[in-house]
Amino acid sequence: MARYRHIDMSPRLLPVDLQAQLVPGSFAHALHHLVDQLDLSAFDAHYRNDQNGAPAHAPTMLLKAVLLAYSQGMVSSRSIERACRDNVLFIALTGDAKPHFTTIADFVSRSRDAIASVFSQVLTLLDGEGLIGREMFAIDGVKLPSNASKHRSGTRAEFLAQAQKMERAAATMLERHQANDAGTAEDVLDAKAAARIDRLTSDAIKIRQWLAEHPDDRPGSRGKIRKSNRTDNESAKLATDKGVIQGYCAVAVVDDKHQVIVEASAHGTGAEQELLLPVLDACAAQRTATTLITADAGYHSEANLAGLAERQINALIADNAMRRRDERFVEQDKHLAKPDPLHDKSRKKAKSRLFGSADFIIAPDQSHAVCPAGKHLYRNGKDCTIGGYAAIKFRASEAACKDCPLRPKCLRKPQTTRSRQVAVLTRKVEPTHSQRMRERIDSERGREQYGRRFAIVEPVFGNVRANKRLDRFTLRSQPKVDGQWKLFALVHNIEKWANYRKVA
Structure with a gap:
């Protein structure tokens, strides 16, 4: 052998x-x-061993x-x-x-600040190699869990209620055991009950200590309260397609030429609308006057668009109804759920025409309108805008519409709708920033430009999350998580530099 x-x-x-x-x-x-x-x-700056201490x-x-x-x-x-x-x-x-x-x-x-300095130097090096085009920047974010439990989140009032509930439970358990042992020489608690009482008391003390150290709730958007977290108070509850997590939203601004990340930052908020302008201000040194900024509907708001106009930033920001207006997506719903093969395939009856605004007579003083049945509809609200036009709304009373014989011709759902309302357009008003953005993004040029966004930014998150296996942040507090996110962005950019030099 x-x-x-x-x-x-x-x-x-x-x-x-x-x-x-x-x-x-x-x-x-x-x-x-x-x-x-x-x-x-x-x-x-972190070290103090110039004269003393080990290297x-x-x-x-x-x-x-x-x-x-x-x-x-x-x-x-x-x-x-x-x-x-x-x-x-x-x-x-x-x-x-x-x-x-x-x-x-x-x-x-x-090392967050030092890491930011390294990130900036690498961008300068990549720019010198010609890897940053500055024609288009695509912005997007990914929500990742942090090293904190969502079960420790709440408002100060909720935390106080938790502490009081724990204290009441501990007191009730103690009183019950004392009553049971009243006939003995001394009160005796079994080990399990004593441990339970001690744990409840200790947890209540920790909550009250946290409340003393944090006298105010976290401010949220639009004057609301953002829930605090006793483990990492700078993280936030974030809604994702896989449920609610406690973590951070990691935002990246990606250049379209070679998918280089020009700005990376982590934020303890799930409201992406709050992040658009701060992120753009952070990458102002990388932008030019002609750089096109693209972002999805999560960053769309009238305030953001007004801020972009004030900063004279060229941008395409989608809104929630963009795809519904795009004829290329008219039939997208049919792919979501296949119809029953046994469903009725006979031709549906055409819907009967309902009374429109032209069928209503408006009073000269615009105080009321008269419907085809001769009933009065009265003014309802003011300063209404519909499709870029100022409008006057009228609404009938429930009594006028209740037994009207023309209900089937007046209401789309006569069985459930209580009364008819109608809007009359009066004049065209100055378009809002959102309306201007809709007109621009719905144009042929706007659709072509915005259509490139997905292929620019999504592969970056695919690389970081799938190839680098980043599924959560391991640190606590926003500065530390921000530094860790910048390190992953550095890895991505250095890979781009290595691949570019390999090809060259």
Whole structure:
């Protein structure tokens, strides 16, 4: 029988050239050479060991290790520590430094401003390579969970009610046990009940302490209250297609030429309308006067469009009814649910024509209108606008319409509608910013431009979420989460730089 040499998969000592492990054309090779070109002096502010203390791990090494780990879907500082100890590629990139996981975690959590400086420098480098076109910027966001529980969210009033309920429950349990043991020499609580009472009392004390440290509710949009969170008060409850999560909305502004992220920030709010103008102000240095900004309906509001007009920013912001107005999507509903194959295929009867506004007689003083049945409809509201025209609304009383023989010709749903109302257009009014945006985005040129948005920004989130496996933020507080999101954006941009140089 043939004999072969044993293959040892865990040799202890190997002569390895660390530099040779960084293969040209790989992400690790590009990361190594790019980071060495950057000014990382912003990280120095954290250290106070100029004269005393042990030498610290170099920020260059830590940044390389974190970015390489994020590019491979490793987010945990403990997993990064293991990779720096066991993975040859990490050993080569870090020079076999073996940083402790607490050092890595501290580096990521405290370096938001320094990371922002690195992000800006990488953008400058990419711009010098010609990777940023500035013809169109596409804005979008993704909602991700954070290191906080949504069950610890609520208003101050809700938290106070929780504390009072816990205190009442603890007092009730204690009184019940004291009553049961009244005949004995001393009150005796079983261990389980005592632990329960202690836990309720302790939780109530923690809630009241939190309330004392946070005397005000978080302000929300339009004067509403935004729910606080006792674990991470800068995160927010966010509604997603998979339910409600406690987390942050990570926003990215993506250039159309090579899908470079020119601005990345994380926000503790689910209202994307609040984020449009701050995000655009943050990337003002990257925009030009002709840069077209595109965003979906989540960022649409009259106030935002007015802000864009005031800043003279060229933008296409969709509204909720954009697809319903687009004839290309007229039949989209038929794909959502297939009809019953046994349904009635006979031709439907044509709907009878209902009375329109032309069938109503308006009084000269516009105080009332007269319907075809001779009943009066009276003014209802004022300053109405319909389709860009000022309008006057009239409404009949329920008594006038209740037994009217013309109800089937006047009301679409005569069985349920109580009375008829009608609007009469009087004059064309100055179009709002929303109306101007609708006209522009519904034009042939507007549809062509906006149609490019999806292919610009969505692949970026696909790369970060699927390829880099970012499914949640591991940190707490907005500055730390914002820094972590910028690190993932850095990984994406460095990949673009590496791929571009590989092709060139």
